[in-house]
Amino acid sequence: MGTIGVITYLIVVLFILCYIKLCIEKTKRLAYRTVLKGLFDSDEFMWVDEKVPFIIIFLNYDSSNYGEIDALISKGGEKFIIVLQAPEWLFTLKGQIWRQHTLIDAKKLGQSLNIEGIFSRSRRGKIQYFSKPYDFLEYHNSRLNFLSKLDKFFSKK
Incomplete structure (x- = not known):
């Protein structure tokens, strides 16, 4: 050849x-x-408007990086929709800790969700899926932190 x-x-x-x-x-x-x-x-999402920007986090308790993702969710200031697949006692505990977020039990959705990641809908309506939730949340939290510092800087002048 x-x-x-x-x-x-x-x-x-x-x-x-x-x-x-x-x-x-x-x-x-x-x-x-x-x-x-x-x-x-599903009935759990009846209140969510599909046209408004949102971030849905699919989180599994058995995941290897659950602890790091949990820390980033707790540290962040923005409201998330969290679909948590975990034992009932942990779901109840997280419901008390994550009061600012909307917490949904994955078992109530009626299907086996093997997804671990983040769906994000922008203001323009584009829906994106991120397979690495830790990286997304780390970037998202640092971006919000930077924007708030920038806002404070310009509001002083």
């Missing part, structure tokens, strides 16, 4: 891999859209 044959072969393989990646991304988007539609159709 000559040089042109090898290059042609590599280009074909590259196109096939790109097509597979696009199919996987499309399937993920469809799955996330289905989960969100199911959530907004």
Whole structure:
């Protein structure tokens, strides 16, 4: 096989891999859209307006980084919607600790949610899924902290 044959072969393989990646991304988007539609159709989410910006955190107690995410949620000042999959005693305890947040028991949604991540809806209506909740919350909290300091700086002048 000559040089042109090898290059042609590599280009074909590259196109096939790109097509597979696009199919996987499309399937993920469809799955996330289905989960969100199911959530907004459930009784627990009847009060949430789909057109208002929100952040929904799916959190599992069995997760390896539950403690770090818990600390970031407790430290943050913004209101979140938290879908928590945990034992009943922990859910009750977190309901008392996280009073500023809306806490929803994942068992009440009627489906097994194996999602751990964050759905965020912007003011423009774009919904994004973040698979690394710790990184998102760390960035989000530092961004809010920076904006509040910036606001204080300009309000002094």
